[in-house]
Amino acid sequence: MLGITSFGAYIPRLRLVRAVGAQANAWFNSAVLAQSRGERAMANWDEDTLTMAVEAARDALSGRARDDIGAVFFGSTTHPFADRQNAGLLAGALDLPEAIVASDLAGSQKAGTGTLLAALNHAAAGHRGESLAVAGEHRRARAGSVQELLYGDAAAAFSIGRDQVIAEFLGSHSTSVDFVDHYRRADSDFEYHWEERWIRDEGYMKLVPASIAAALAKLEIDGASVDHFILPENTAKLAAAVAKRCGIAESSARDGLLGNVGLTGAAHPLLLLAHALEDARPGQTLIVVGFGQGCDVLAFRTTEALDRLARRHAVSGSLARRKEERNYQKFMAFNEVLVMEKGLRAESNPQTALTTQYRHRRMLLGLVGGRCTQCGTPQLPPADVCVNPACQHTGPMSPYRFADEPARIKTWSADNLTFTPDPPAHYGMVEFERGGRFMADITDYDVGAVSVGQAVRMVFRVRGRDPVRGITRYFWKAAPVYGAKEA
Amino acid sequence: MASGIKDKVVILGMGCTRFGERWDAGAEELMVEAFDEALGDAGIGRKEIGAAWLGSCMDEVNIGKSALPASIALRLDNIPVTRVENYCATGTEAFRGAVYAVAAGACDIALAIGVEKLKDTGYGGLPGLDIGTMPxxxxxxxxAPGVFAQVASAYMKKFNVSRDELKRALAEISAKSHVNGAKNPKAHLQKAVSCDAILAAPMIAEPLGLFDCCGVSDGAACAIVTTPEIAQSLGKKADELVAIKALQLSLSNGAEGGYNAWDGAYIPTTRKASSRAYAEAGIRDPRKELSMIEVHDCFSITELVTMEDLGISAEGGAIRDIMDGFYNADGKIPCQIDGGLKCFGHPIGASGIRMVYEMYLQLSGRAGARQLPAPVYGLTHNLGGFPHQNVVGISVVGRYR
Structure with missing residues (x-):
């Protein structure tokens, strides 16, 4: 049996209250008032498509072996790099083996469903091990646009394999039509959009139903038997209307998460699929549609193994890990729509030595330190001489993954002096419960609520951006675990 | 068995510029200013100096690399000149180089000069450090305030001290240094400030406010050292000589920052360097025997834990001593009698030598309005780097024999 073996999702903690954005710009474009309801997921300044994808994939992989993963496919229209393999960065952050197929899918809102197809095809071709399909999106939109409020940031991930399949792949049907509801040229920052009514009438209500009908016919699925219909919609009830046109029960249309997350681009079909799998029962049929210059339509049927998969953080956990953001200017600044005066301190920006970065890639990407072969002390960075004063054994260490190790804040400060896009900068000594410590940035903090003894989880984030040389640097930071007990 | 430095080297002369925002001067002018004073005090000419050590820290501004800027600015006589750098402990390193050279017999008279021109950055606070490619x-x-503030969070946790209680003690530390600095015409900040004003100041790095941070200053300080015998042959009286009693350095080896043992509420290297210094100087009870101390009060919290790390206040007892006025000018062991880094200022490369300069003035009875009665031993504590990985230099000076 071929299909989904696990899933995960990640939605950033910050949620922009749409009304504040709508009110700020209504003087200029009253159409934004229609987007006043609810909130949208908002990436922190140090989150991007890659960092969210890493979190979603960690969720999918939690509690599972990762040494036999043979392929990783990463779909997005907002990969951080145009020529540096984003899927490779993702694999590195997950500390996956180097003997792996890594591939980016881009160029359309279908990039997300494309990763599922690629991973399924990879597995179907008889390759060894599981494959990962991950999609993330962090789209920018101009101030005062409808998209600015409609969109959201998120990622979702699936592992695909043949053992312990929780959702069997029934088949797919794809179409490619140059239906341009919006586009963004390779060198543009922002999208260009055509009229919504046309997109609805000619796109959602014609092209999409035709593709779904072809898929259902090809796979011999009765529309009435579909339990979960997944189609990213740009207005409420649109997915239900499409379902109805395809002979699928309107009630099977999944909540598009427009009210509390926003439209997350290429990641959205996968995000909704992950959400559906959280609710699904064994033996249910799911249809997933990716729409962007044509359609990918995929069909799955859940199995008994679904009930045996440990509960994921996924969409429900992400929705619960939430912090309201009412500062619209901060949203604009984080998305670099608003140019802030960063001051002279921000000018200090050392070159990224790619040689150094390469030598230390496993530590920098995967937060892999060393464990002394003599005394067993975990340490970061890994060194040739053990840091334990009572040991100081000289020799190579065994690799030690810190990323999922429980840790606490030992010391900290909130620094108003040093440059950060979101002052005050929080950092401190982070101590791992099973050994090891280092001075780490703290992220996703609530000002005034950081404390000694607070439990933290390590997360892969943007360390800094170098506008001069056009590189984004990543490293791991400590994020408070909200609701955890202090030590 | 090493015999130690005690009484092998004496100070022949010292100089120190006015510290502050010296818009009028670059590093070269500052070096000449300090050097001129030291030459006059020593009563020698520049050609009598056999070797020199230059301390400067911030390559990014200041004078750049090598010792050439000192050799050129001071027109030294083609003698060996070495530049040293060890973060904020740089000044003590330059001093150590000169003192050890004389003690070793490598030269008769040696010069240590430390200088820092910080106010060429365009903003307040220290310039960004060049820290290599990996960090x-x-x-x-x-x-700097962000890393030293870490100590405050650990100290509050360890000794169950409330933020308010700690903040009040920190304010007392800074207020005391402002009172002292007001009596020092060379100090960067010469104005007394109330504890209320200190507590009301803007936050820099939680819980450190503006007045918990030392001045960022331009300045230079300089010492000319020789043997007691040569000093006497040059006309100095034996009973007026100020001798080096101890000179110790201790560096972190990564354990604090990488191994789960250190609690973050003290500086282990200060403990190591000071206990070695006491042994070298023959001091058994520093709380009883030290007359005055100049510690590295880059931040008020650093001064607070240093009181304990030097073995003067008991562990967890610094707040009580501070509130009791133990370290005030009229207390048992006056601390930062010249205003300290807080008010005299902190031109990094110069600071370690500036501390010795004050001890030297006090021991020579030349400290003016802030002169202490009959001091015997003075200790300097110079700390570079971060609480979790640092360099600590300690010196003890006193009357010869």
């Missing part, structure tokens, strides 16, 4: 890839964007 920028994984370290937080550490600022």
């Amino acid at each position: 920028p890839l994984w370290w937080p964007n550490l600022s």
Whole structure:
């Protein structure tokens, strides 16, 4: 049996209250008032498509072996790099083996469903091990646009394999039509959009139903038997209307998460699929549609193994890990729509030595330190001489993954002096419960609520951006675990 | 068995510029200013100096690399000149170089000069450090107040001290240094400030406010050292000589920052360097025997834990001593009698030598309005780097024999 073996999702903690954005710009474009309801997921300044994808994939992989993963496919229209393999960065952050197929899918809102197809095809071709399909999106939109409020940031991930399949792949049907509801040229920052009514009438209500009908016919699925219909919609009830046109029960249309997350681009079909799998029962049929210059339509049927998969953080956990953001200017600044005066301190920006970065890639990407072969002390960075004063054994260490190790804040400060896009900068000594410590940035903090003894989880984030040389640097930071007990 | 430095080297002369925002002067002018004073005090000419050590820290501004800027600015006589750098403990390193050279018999008279021109950055606070290629890839964007504030969080936790209680003690530390600095015409900040004003100041790095941070200053300080015998042959009286009693350095080896043992509420290297210094100087009970101390009060919290790390206040007892006025000018052991880094200022490369300069003035009875009665031993404590990985230099000076 071929299909989904696990899933995960990640939605950033910050949620922009749409009304504040709508009110700020209504003087200029009253159409934004229609987007006043609810909130949208908002990436922190140090989150991007890659960092969210890493979190979603960690969720999918939690509690599972990762040494036999043979392929990783990463779909997005907002990969951080145009020529540096984003899927490779993702694999590195997950500390996956180097003997792996890594591939980016881009160029359309279908990039997300494309990763599922690629991973399924990879597995179907008889390759060894599981494959990962991950999609993330962090789209920018101009101030005062409808998209600015409609969109959201998120990622979702699936592992695909043949053992312990929780959702069997029934088949797919794809179409490619140059239906341009919006586009963004390779060198543009922002999208260009055509009229919504046309997109609805000619796109959602014609092209999409035709593709779904072809898929259902090809796979011999009765529309009435579909339990979960997944189609990213740009207005409420649109997915239900499409379902109805395809002979699928309107009630099977999944909540598009427009009210509390926003439209997350290429990641959205996968995000909704992950959400559906959280609710699904064994033996249910799911249809997933990716729409962007044509359609990918995929069909799955859940199995008994679904009930045996440990509960994921996924969409429900992400929705619960939430912090309201009412500062619209901060949203604009984080998305670099608003140019802030960063001051002279921000000018200090050392070159990224790619040689150094390469030598230390496993530590920098995967937060892999060393464990002394003599005394067993975990340490970061890994060194040739053990840091334990009572040991100081000289020799190579065994690799030690810190990323999922429980840790606490030992010391900290909130620094108003040093440059950060979101002052005050929080950092401190982070101590791992099973050994090891280092001075780490703290992220996703609530000002005034950081404390000694607070439990933290390590997360892969943007360390800094170098506008001069056009590189984004990543490293791991400590994020408070909200609701955890202090030590 | 090493015999130690005690009484092998004496100070022949010292000089120190006015510290502050010296818009009028670059590092070269500052060096000449300090050097001129030292030459006059020593009563020698520049050609009599056999070797020199230059301390400067911030390559990014200041004078750049090598010792040439000192050799050129001071027109030294083609003698060996070595530049040393060890973060904020740089000044003590330059001093150590000169003192050891004389003690070793490598030269008769040696010069230590420390200088820092910081106010060429365009902003307040220290310039960003050049930290190599790897640290920028994984370290937080550490600022000096941000890293030293870490100690405060650990101290409050360890001794169950409330933030208010700690803040009040820290304010007392800074207020005391402002009172002292007001009596020092060379100090960067010469104005007394009330504890209320200190507590109301803007936050820099939680819980450190503006007045918990030392001045960022331009300045230079300089010492000319020789043997007691040569000093006497040059006309100095034996009973007026100020001798080096101890000179110790201790560096972190990564354990604090990488191994789960250190609690973050003290500086282990200060403990190691000071206990070695006491042994070298023959001091058994520093709380009883030290007359005055100049510690590295880059931040008020640093001064607070240093009181304990030097073995003067009991562990967890610094707040009580501070509130009791133990370290005030009229207390048992006056601390920062010249205003300290807080008010005299902190031109990094110069600071370690500036501390010795004050001890030297006090021991020579030349400290003017802030002169202490009959001091015997003075200790300097110079700390560079971060609480979790640092360099600590300690010196003890006193009357010869």
